[in-house]
Amino acid sequence: MTTTTRAANVAAEVQGQSNGQQGREVERLSMTASFSRYPGDWYSHTDLGFSTEDVLAMYRSMLLQRRFEERSAQMYSKQKIAGFLHLYIGQEAISTGSVQALRVGHDTVITAYRDHGIALALGMSADECMAELFGRIDGCSKGKGGSMHFFCREKRLFGGHGIVGAHIPVATGIGFAHKYKGDGGVCICYLGDGAVWQGAFHESLNLAGLYKLPVVYVIENNQYAMGTSVDRAAADADLYKQSISYAMPGSLVDGMDVFSVTRAMRDHVALARENQPSVVEIRTYRYRGHSMSDPGKYRSREELEARKNQDPILRLKAYLLNGGLSTNEELDSVDRSVKREVNESVEFSDSSPLPPLEAIYDHVFTEEGFPFLR
Amino acid sequence: MTTTTRAANVAAEVQGQSNGQQGREVERLSMTASFSRYPGDWYSHTDLGFSTEDVLAMYRSMLLQRRFEERSAQMYSKQKIAGFLHLYIGQEAISTGSVQALRVGHDTVITAYRDHGIALALGMSADECMAELFGRIDGCSKGKGGSMHFFCREKRLFGGHGIVGAHIPVATGIGFAHKYKGDGGVCICYLGDGAVWQGAFHESLNLAGLYKLPVVYVIENNQYAMGTSVDRAAADADLYKQSISYAMPGSLVDGMDVFSVTRAMRDHVALARENQPSVVEIRTYRYRGHSMSDPGKYRSREELEARKNQDPILRLKAYLLNGGLSTNEELDSVDRSVKREVNESVEFSDSSPLPPLEAIYDHVFTEEGFPFLR
Amino acid sequence: MAQLQLREAVRAALVEEMSRDADVFLMGEEVAEYNGAYKVSEGMRDRFGPNRVIDTPISESGFAGLGLGAAMNGLRPVIEFMTWNFAFVAIDQIINNAAKIRYMSGGQFSFPIVFRGPNGAAGQLAATHNTSVESIYSCFPGLKVISISNPDDAKGLLKSAIRDNDPVVFLESEFMYGMRGEVSEEEDYLIPIGKARIAREGDAVTIVGHNKSYWRAMEAAEMLEADGYYAEVIDPRTIRPFDWDAVVSSVRKTNRLVIVDESNPFASVSSEIAFQVQSRCFDYLDAPVRRITAKDTPAPYAKNLMTYYLPSAEDTYQACRDVLYLD
Amino acid sequence: MAQLQLREAVRAALVEEMSRDADVFLMGEEVAEYNGAYKVSEGMRDRFGPNRVIDTPISESGFAGLGLGAAMNGLRPVIEFMTWNFAFVAIDQIINNAAKIRYMSGGQFSFPIVFRGPNGAAGQLAATHNTSVESIYSCFPGLKVISISNPDDAKGLLKSAIRDNDPVVFLESEFMYGMRGEVSEEEDYLIPIGKARIAREGDAVTIVGHNKSYWRAMEAAEMLEADGYYAEVIDPRTIRPFDWDAVVSSVRKTNRLVIVDESNPFASVSSEIAFQVQSRCFDYLDAPVRRITAKDTPAPYAKNLMTYYLPSAEDTYQACRDVLYLD
């Protein structure tokens, strides 16, 4: 782990000892694992080589995700949007922070159904994202996917996936192809704390470790899988430790600080570029219910409020203001511009056509003229 | 792990350190795992409370498995037996050793398709086992299962299973039922080194750890899964370490010494009786090919010969003779009696009838008169 | 008769059977503290405690297999899949272990277990969240498959399924959980597995539909009645074993069969019904067996496409008119 | 024409396509150092190196998904399942990811991938090792399904499958790997996906059979010829898309159809063929469509039971006589 210069690496050697007698050891029990940690409030923007503009752009990115989703929640109540709508609100530092570590358009990204944030952070337009939620042909998946299935070939967002855990092997293969082609790309695979307990996670990590694939497995630990808190699902709730079984580096990151996420993801992406897969657990929090129908009775109001005080956007705002990098006026105008973009995306989507009925047969196969049963 | 009195327990604390600065720790990275090891040539029979008769019985148990399988290999070439035939030869110390830790008929056992050894060690008769291989109605599974699917309700052998890894969740549930019913039983789940990389393993261990189930997961590491050596399948070839991710105890055991196996299994069964699941990796070796059709080209003759020198049966024989516990004559007569039993089982099976054709519809459902499509 | 929502009827069956038999337990994602993703198990954890109403991690293969082991070792598990779409990661446990271990053991072990959850379309959830699985599980001898269309059947058949000593795949529906209907208050109300329900008598055409499709069949029958034709509507309720006699006698009377089946068409339950009926009613059929199914595509998200995707009452009605040679 | 074993024909297709296109690779359990559990890939690791012929751990879900990701990111994987029985633990990857992601992405990503391996009965291996999976995968729009019966088709169709830009489920057979047959030596021998082969012309009855069942169909046809009746035998070769025209025109000529299908009967490929034929040939059929399938039970171990379990040429012959009303 030569690249994690600023993070402490702790290597543990657990050695078997003979059973109270000496000199009769048959095999030595040993275990090596390395861990890093990326606490919050640790890195300054200059530590990370960011200009003021860079930081403002990150602020805007996070705010765009926030406002986009607040607006889509409204549109959901107006029944402009249907199906499931899983909001990313509270987790925006992860998407925005990790994009700082990527070569967008070259490196690949794949995630689960809570995918609006990463889509916007990668630079997909609010228009195409909102239109997808509306189920219109200008949507990023042409109205075929909806909220859970945002895709963008150009930005190399490989989805948006709804079966918990099922995209993890796919990520492993995306990384495999990077290595096979030697294109220098890496794949970032986001997954929820709940997805860790699918067999697919275990199989994928072993394959990645065995074949030395350029993949970073990022566990977005927002403390809950629907109503189940991590400790009610996990035999061991420290998810970063999962890396040990595959002889991989693992890190624990404060996901409420976009700079910590940036630092961690840069380190792990650098490892991946050297074909060392790894695990990153980013601790974050989802403010909203699991999806629109979830009243969230499984947690206390106090817990929620306490977490909201760590809001990644407010935190970055305070950083900008306290550090004299920006002013309230400037940040207000960012807010206005973001709101305008989101409002326009709603108008855009409202006027985008529904797909024609015959489009139901499009995109099943690449082949034209497949003889469907009718 | 209060019960593993004779085994050394090593607890490792991996603590996160601050990143070169002090007093700004956000979270502490910590990891606790305990390991034990059970080397060979370590335990005497008196250490384990065995009488000479006990040891002779263990010797006979192992020899019965060996001769039974040598004979079934012959019967396979004579086409009395068909399908796959996976021999356990070389691994007999595991079955016989672990049975010493069980309350047979009360505790439950489940394994994969390499199941003849454990069946005989549990006290199933050579007759019913051989008849099953012959596909006759007196077989332990009435000719429905064959080599891979030995079952015995009475001895609580829950199979013999052919889909790699698929019986591990079943084991977890067998253990669940022991705990639910409060019957004090524990379940031993044997699996191969190759089965570790199925997702089912990961899911099961997490469930067992979370619900605190009385299950011992025993990895029979015979170095190969078909032609794939452990290091060609594993990101980390120390399989006992898998226990860490589930905050469970793990042990490494010399599988060529029946006493080491006994000691380890007693300790782990004791843990299970206190509802602490655990992982035991027993290192062993399979002398024969994976199944009858495997010429075993993936390993050298030298490797094979070196391993044969550690033969668990020869080792116990030497122990018996060197320790003056038995004589060549006595052991020869054990051999003769075993051979007789095996020969008789062949005769028995040859004269056992084939199932009648209408039996094809039996045992699909418990219900009588199910309206099958015909 | 009580008026219950379908979810309440399912719950009533669970509660009655768990009260009756301490070996019955309920396990699945969010069934306990959350009271069920679709509130089927509301209040059950409080009533039976956390040892009998058990939340799981998202490990379908793991907890489906756990249920099987528990069944093999003397318990009677009810395993809830949040939806049947999520059971595909666990299908090996169901079609290899649940369906076959009893057979391979020569009958020594049995599997009194129910796998249940909502099946089929559930709205604009796109391709992976709208699968109808009945034909998949019906393929495998060793499983019983039940698919219910109303609260009364839900209660009576789930109770029978829990008492059955063989593994049962029990298919409900998100869309129908809120549907109210009369439910028998008979004590120990058990509906036999394998018996169809003749929901509406008629002589012009037989319409077979299960689960949500049953309602499309009923709507079509009403439309047809306006034309002066009486359709006989059959809800098979159990897919395996299928009540062939019910369908065959009806077709021998009406000489026409239309099947509504929400599955994708190829090798679906509708295909099997067509095979059996053409085989058993060859000389009685006055028209080819027709079927209305989901489109031969994955399920789309967009609202209009999703409506188009599903079998409709209109298409069913038109198919009835076709086999009656009315147009 | 070259005389090749079926395994050699499969290998020839793999070798040719891997030589032609560096993006094609082969991955699976024991495919490399062991030269394939059934020696299909013998010598291929030596020829193409360990980066293109790749052994995997026993992680079907993991490496099937890995193949899908690789396909999505520009490669053309061939994923071998040691047998299709072992693909059930990976079925979610195939039926949800392979079949549906392209659709959900609005056509942005495609999956040029072949999943291949032996399917169906393979002898006295008992219930979990003898499953015929064609109807299961054919259920899911988004997949193409090919099932071959001889070396020539194996080569020509596998080459087409590897070049196809959509996911293909390719079904071989342990029992047939050693079977020899003529294989075209045409350069770049491609057989189009979706076209049936009329293996034998006749006018008395149409027999449809794929994979091993094709040979039962041929045997039955010969037995029938001894009686003076000529059966037309059709090997569909591709199950999805199915060549309905071939079967329909044949049945319109023979007025009779017998299907041999090694699957368990319920909702199998035979059911779908029956549906389609009764629908498209209603006025042509002189007898009900008959089918000979595996028994409606799991596969047993005992030799006599296993023989009884599988569809036989005798039963097929008898079904032909039945639809000809000969007895």
Ligand SMILES: Cc1ncc(C[n+]2csc(CCOP(=O)(O)OP(=O)(O)O)c2C)c(N)n1
């Ligand atoms: C295989 C599978 N099982 C269950 C579900 C239902 N489900 C959807 S999201 C979810 C919780 C996932 O939690 P987590 O992985 O922590 O992600 P988060 O929602 O917190 O982002 C569940 C159980 C599913 N989609 N797929």
Ligand SMILES: Cc1ncc(C[n+]2csc(CCOP(=O)(O)OP(=O)(O)O)c2C)c(N)n1
């Ligand atoms: C899911 C699945 N995949 C593949 C196979 C084929 N297979 C049978 S045994 C085996 C090797 C298993 O090795 P291991 O677990 O080490 O057990 P051992 O044979 O050494 O006892 C394989 C790949 C299978 N039966 N099931």
Ligand SMILES: [Mg+2]
């Ligand atoms: Mg979560």
Ligand SMILES: [Mg+2]
């Ligand atoms: Mg092994």
